[in-house]
Amino acid sequence: MQDRREYQRIPLTVRIKISHPTFGEKVLSTKNFSEGGLFVIVEPSQLPAMGTIVKGQVQDLTVPAPIVDMEIVRVERDGVGLQYIVSKE
Numbered sequence: 704m705q706d707r708r709e710y711q712r713i714p715l716t717v718r719i720k721i722s723h724p725t726f727g728e729k730v731l732s733t734k735n736f737s738e739g740g741l742f743v744i745v746e747p748s749q750l751p752a753m754g755t756i757v758k759g760q761v762q763d764l765t766v767p768a769p770i771v772d773m774e775i776v777r778v779e780r781d782g783v784g785l786q787y788i789v790s791k792e
Contacts, residue, residue: 709739710737710738710739710740711737712735712736712737712742713735713736713737714734714735715733715735715736716732716733716734717732717733717736717761717762717763718730718731718732718733718761718762718763719731719732719733719741719743719759719760719761719762720759720760720762721743721750721757721758721759721785722757722758722759723750723751723755723756723757723758725751726749726750726751729745729749729750730762731743731744731745732744734781734782739786739787740773740776740784740785740786740787741759741773741784741785742777742782742783742784742785743782743783743785744781744782745782745783747778747779747780747782747783750775750783751775752775753775753776753777753778754774754775754776755774755775756772756773756774756788757772757773757774757775757785758770758771758772758773759771759772759773759785771787771788772787772788773785773786773787773788774786774788
């Protein structure tokens with residue numbers, strides 16, 4: 704199987720708050736980060752379907768992290784991959 708990843712993954716566990724109108728807010732743990740997105744550990748049925756846009760904010764920093772839009776782009780048995788949505792402003 705060919706690895707088509709554009710960005711190198713960095714193993715990193717942090718808490719991230721994910722929110723969406725269908726489920727409210729959930730604080731989850733990440734498995735890894737990259738320049739293009741992150742992977743969160745969660746039972747996939749607890750989040751909306753692929754293609755859904757959610758908001759995310761890293762927790763436990765000394766200052767509040769920005770809230771960013773992310774799209775659910777990959778669903779696996781142990782979690783989901785979220786891709787950052789970059790504003791074209």
